[in-house]
Amino acid sequence: MASTAQKVNGDSPLLADKCTIRFGGLVAVNELNMQVKRGEIYGLIGPNGAGKTTIFNLLTGVYEPTSGDIHFEGKRINGLRPYLISRLGVSRTFQNIRLFPGMSVLENVMTACHIHARQNLLDAVLRLPRFYQDERDHRDFALELLEIFDLVNVKGEAGTSLPYGRQRRLEIVRALATKPKLLLLDEPAAGLNPSEQEDLMNLIQQIRERFGLTILLVEHNMKVVMGVCDRIQVVDYGKSIALGLPHEIKNDPKVIEAYLGD
Amino acid sequence: MLSFIKRVLVTLAILAVLYALNLVMSKQGLFGFGVPLYQVDLWKMAGINIILAVSLNLINGFTGQFSIGHIGFMAIGAYSSTFATVYYTQGLERWLTGVVGADVAAAIVFTFVILVGALAAAIAGLVVGIPSLRLRGDYLAIATLGFAEIIRIIIVNTNRVGGATGFRGCVDSANGVTCIDESMGRLTIPAYTNFFWIGLFAVITIVVIYNIVNSDAGRALISIREDELAAQAMGVNTTRYKVTSFVISSAFAGVAGALYGHWRLPHPGDFTFGRSFEIIIMIVLGGMGSITGSVLGALVVTFLPELLRQLPGGVYNYRLVIYALLLIIIMITRPQGMLGGREFGLSWLKRSRRLPEGTAAVGASKGVPVAEATVRAEKDVEN
Numbered sequence: 001m002a003s004t005a006q007k008v009n010g011d012s013p014l015l016a017d018k019c020t021i022r023f024g025g026l027v028a029v030n031e032l033n034m035q036v037k038r039g040e041i042y043g044l045i046g047p048n049g050a051g052k053t054t055i056f057n058l059l060t061g062v063y064e065p066t067s068g069d070i071h072f073e074g075k076r077i078n079g080l081r082p083y084l085i086s087r088l089g090v091s092r093t094f095q096n097i098r099l100f101p102g103m104s105v106l107e108n109v110m111t112a113c114h115i116h117a118r119q120n121l122l123d124a125v126l127r128l129p130r131f132y133q134d135e136r137d138h139r140d141f142a143l144e145l146l147e148i149f150d151l152v153n154v155k156g157e158a159g160t161s162l163p164y165g166r167q168r169r170l171e172i173v174r175a176l177a178t179k180p181k182l183l184l185l186d187e188p189a190a191g192l193n194p195s196e197q198e199d200l201m202n203l204i205q206q207i208r209e210r211f212g213l214t215i216l217l218v219e220h221n222m223k224v225v226m227g228v229c230d231r232i233q234v235v236d237y238g239k240s241i242a243l244g245l246p247h248e249i250k251n252d253p254k255v256i257e258a259y260l261g262d
Numbered sequence: 263m264l265s266f267i268k269r270v271l272v273t274l275a276i277l278a279v280l281y282a283l284n285l286v287m288s289k290q291g292l293f294g295f296g297v298p299l300y301q302v303d304l305w306k307m308a309g310i311n312i313i314l315a316v317s318l319n320l321i322n323g324f325t326g327q328f329s330i331g332h333i334g335f336m337a338i339g340a341y342s343s344t345f346a347t348v349y350y351t352q353g354l355e356r357w358l359t360g361v362v363g364a365d366v367a368a369a370i371v372f373t374f375v376i377l378v379g380a381l382a383a384a385i386a387g388l389v390v391g392i393p394s395l396r397l398r399g400d401y402l403a404i405a406t407l408g409f410a411e412i413i414r415i416i417i418v419n420t421n422r423v424g425g426a427t428g429f430r431g432c433v434d435s436a437n438g439v440t441c442i443d444e445s446m447g448r449l450t451i452p453a454y455t456n457f458f459w460i461g462l463f464a465v466i467t468i469v470v471i472y473n474i475v476n477s478d479a480g481r482a483l484i485s486i487r488e489d490e491l492a493a494q495a496m497g498v499n500t501t502r503y504k505v506t507s508f509v510i511s512s513a514f515a516g517v518a519g520a521l522y523g524h525w526r527l528p529h530p531g532d533f534t535f536g537r538s539f540e541i542i543i544m545i546v547l548g549g550m551g552s553i554t555g556s557v558l559g560a561l562v563v564t565f566l567p568e569l570l571r572q573l574p575g576g577v578y579n580y581r582l583v584i585y586a587l588l589l590i591i592i593m594i595t596r597p598q599g600m601l602g603g604r605e606f607g608l609s610w611l612k613r614s615r616r617l618p619e620g621t622a623a624v625g626a627s628k629g630v631p632v633a634e635a636t637v638r639a640e641k642d643v644e645n
Contacts, residue, residue, distance in 0.1 A: 060495065082494040092495050100488035102551075102603065103481075111485045115497040117478040121506070124477030125470050131477065138478070178497055 011038040013182055013214055014059070019068035019078075021058060028054045030238040031068065036182070041208060041215045043229030043246075045222075047259055051238040052218045053095060056186050059216070060092050061085040073181065087115055091180035093171045095187045095218075099159040105170060106155040109142040112177035142177060148210070149173050149203075165196040169203065176207070182214045183207070189221040197221065201228045226250065234258065276465055284458035302457065304568055306525060309460035310518045311560035313467045315544040316553055317514030320471050322542070323550035324480065325507045326487025327395060328403045330538050332515050334410030335383040337533035339516025340523035341423055343379030347451050347524065348429065351375060355452070372454040376463070376520040383516025384509050386413075391508035395501065410538055418530045428529030455525035463521060467514050472553055474510070483507055487551075547592060549599030554606040559599070 016034035020027065029051045036042045046052050057063045059070060061082040070078045077085055086092075091112075100108050117138070123131040146152040149169055154162060159170055168188060175183060185204070189197050201224055208215055219225045225232060225246070232249045234242040236258040242249055249255055286295055287302040297305075318332045351371050358367035394405040418425055424432045474480050482503050485493035494500055522528065540563060548559025566588065570581035577584070592600065 062491075081499075082491075083497050083499050086495055086497040094492065094495075098489045098492040098495075100485050100492065102484065102488050107481060111481040111493075111498075112496045114478055114482050114485075119478055121474065121477075121479055124479055125473045127473060134478065174496070 012036060013038050013073050014216065015069075015071040016055075016059075017069045017071070019055075019058060019065045019070060021054060021063055022066045028238050029058065029065075029235075032235070032238070032240055034233065034240075036214055036216055037231075038214055039208070039212065040230040041204065041217060041228055043225045043232040044216065044218045044235065045220070045225055045232060045249075046235040050235045050258075052235060053186065054238075055235070056092070056184060056218055059085075059184060060090060086178055086180075089179070089181035090184065091175040091178045091182070092184040093168075093175050093186055093188060095190060097164075097167050097171050099167060099171060099174070101158070101160045103159060104156055105151060105159050105162070106139070106142055106146065108159045108170060108174050109145060109177045110138050112174045113138040113141060115178050145173050145177055165192055165199070168192065168196075168200070172203070172207070176211065180213065182216065185215065185217045185219075187219055188217070189219055189224040197224055200224065204228050277462075280458050280461040280465075283461060284456055287457045304564060306455070306457055306460050308561055308564040309457070309464045310522055311541070311544060311564050312464045312557050313460075313514055313518040313521070314541045315548070315556040315560040316464075316467050316471050317511045317518070318541050319545045319550065319553065319556045320474065320483075321507050321511040323545055323552070323556070324475055324487060325483045325504060327504055327508070328399060329406040329508070329511075330403050330535070330542055331390070331406030331408075331410035332511070332541050333533050333535065333538040334406075334413040335386060335512040335515035336519035336522070336537075337410070337413050337417060337528070337530075338386045339379035339383040339519025340528040340533070341417060341429075341519070342382035342516075343375040343520035344429055344451070344523035344528055345423060346375045346378045347371075347454075348432070352451075368452060368454060371452075372459065372524065375454075375524070376517055379520030379523070380513040380516040383519065384513035387509040387512025388505065391505045391512075395504040395508060407535060407538070410533070410535060414530050414533050417533075424529075426530060428531070429523075429527035430529050432527075451524065451527070453524065455521050460521050463517050467517070468553060468557070470510075471514075474507075475553070479503070479506075484551075543589065545599075547589065547599055549601035549603060551603040552599065552601045552605055555599055555601035555604075558601065558606070562600075 012035045014034065014036040016032055019029060019032045019034070021029045032055065034055075044052055044055060054063065058065055058078070061077065061080050061084070064079045068078075069076055072085070072088055072090060075088065077088065077090075080088075100111060103111065117134060119131045119134040122128070123134070143152060143155070146155055149172070151166065151170060151173060154166070159167065162170060168191075172183075172185070172188070188204070189200055192200060204215060204217070205228060207213060217225070217229060229246055231244065232242075232246055233240055234249060234252070234255050241254045241258060242252045244252070287297050287305065289296070314332060314336060318329070321327050321329050351374065355367050355371045358370060361367070362370075390406070390409050394402055394409070397405055417423060417428075423429060475483070482493065482498045485496065485498055486500050486503060490500055519528070522532070526532075544559035544563045545556050546559070547562060548557070549555030567581070567585050570585055571578070573581055573584075596602070
């Protein structure tokens with residue numbers, strides 16, 4: 001099964017080639033291969049401590065792989081600083097929501113427009129026309145996004161004062177405001193109740209269709225993963241143990257063993 | 263175009279007000295109104311403190327990097343600009359006086375030496391900022407504190423700037439300036455600094471910092487303060503923005519130093535770390551991340567100890583104890599500072615007629631242009 005899926009050719013914005021990271025004697029991720037196709041929702045699952053978040057941190061530049069390569073849109077990105085990777089078009093959310101606490105909902109989203117800013121410091125200090133034009137563009141764009149995700153009515157409130165589910169949603173909106181090509185979601189269903197999970201699944205589908213994004217999802221919640229992902233890769237002890245369609249994964253003996261033990 | 267005319271008018275109005283205030287504070291006074299010299303000095307000090315506090319707030323309050331070496335940058339500004347005046351620019355001024363007249367020549371030379379001070383402090387900020395802004399929290403604080411002390415020690419051991427006696431101990435002699443032989447009379451340089459210049463640069467500092475904070479760069483700086491990891495994930499080059507804010511902040515400290523240096527000749531005793539903490543007190547007291555708060559904090563820290571001098575005999579001896587107690591009481595009652603993170607402005611007065619929650623456009627009260635979509639949404643609500 002794994003082999004059939006890996007043979008699939010085609011347009012792959014994200015490629016990991018024998019990616020390994022060691023922390024001292026511990027091999028957290030071991031020769032991981034990954035090939036995410038354009039426009040798909042790719043799930044990354046595994047038991048606790050399997051190395052999912054470490055993989056995430058490798059992809060976003062928080063860690064640099066000890067060996068192996070990561071390519072995004074044909075460009076080798078290992079070792080690039082996180083801000084450069086996000087400038088290439090990889091945007092992410094965090095496992096424990098990291099909104100900017102001192103900012104309003106709108107400001108949170110406008111901050112993410114920074115990548116597209118055309119104003120420079122001089123424009124801002126002298127309040128030149130380009131500054132006003134740029135601020136207006138950012139505000140319009142941010143409001144448009146908030147409108148799509150039904151957050152426009154709380155735009156003036158502090159981001160962190162929203163209910164948990166809406167904070168998650170806002171974090172996704174903020175990630176989208178960087179106009180990414182690849183969206184990385186780190187356990188987006190964590191802490192959500194069943195109806196919020198339902199909303200989230202719809203939201204992820206909707207984002208893919210509306211923005212034509214490729215989405216990589218790290219998730220614990222099986223209902224969400226099985227419901228939303230096109231393909232799923234399973235890792236255990238830093239190694240890839242299975243890759244395939246959701247129903248294949250569900251019945252894979254190696255996956256069952258990894259989750260339930262011998 | 264209209265906004266351009268408006269800007270010119272506002273600038274002229276500010277200049278006129280500053281000019282009038284300067285006359286009030288000068289020896290001859292304005293229409294017979296004069297302020298005693300003691301109070302004039304206090305207002306000048308307040309202005310310099312405002313420049314220091316507002317500029318430090320950019321790095322400590324908005325970017326969230328705790329620097330306690332601000333006085334070091336002020337020292338660099340004071341000494342470099344005074345150095346330029348003492349050794350180099352007086353010939354230039356004499357020549358310019360012949361061309362454009364004494365007043366204009368003085369203004370040009372003074373602007374030039376202030377820029378020298380700002381530039382020197384900015385370069386120092388860059389040199390210090392690049393390695394030390396890798397540090398976080400307490401470690402950065404200690405590094406900046408150490409830097410300020412290094413500057414002071416270097417100054418104390420440099421004879422060309424008067425060493426431990428400062429430029430105040432230097433003398434003018436027929437052979438040029440010497441800082442060793444005190445018997446030959448004190449050094450005098452043109453006393454350029456007056457209230458007009460201090461007020462002008464205080465206004466410039468406030469406007470520049472306000473415009474930076476309320477822009478894309480400002481959001482990037484604040485995002486670093488709020489969550490550095492998330493800021494990076496949003497594409498903010500955190501190192502670059504930290505260093506930029508540090509350099510800008512240092513440059514304004516240099517301006518404050520240049521103004522101070524041409525008012526009272528600089529002396530190493532003016533730039534001890536105690537003064538650094540005074541600036542920190544101003545911004546913490548006023549509210550970190552609030553420009554108007556920094557102004558308020560600077561005024562309180564400048565005037566409160568002096569007001570306490572008016573206390574009657576028995577209590578007078580305890581004025582510093584009372585001052586400290588007042589600071590403690592303010593911090594207990596308002597731990598976020600007098601203004602917290604907010605700005606004092608017209609919006610405070612308009613609060614009662616705020617739109618229902620959620621429909622008020624963010625930043626509308628700050629003069630940020632609001633998108634049409636918002637205005638439409640608000641109209642819909644009203645209808």
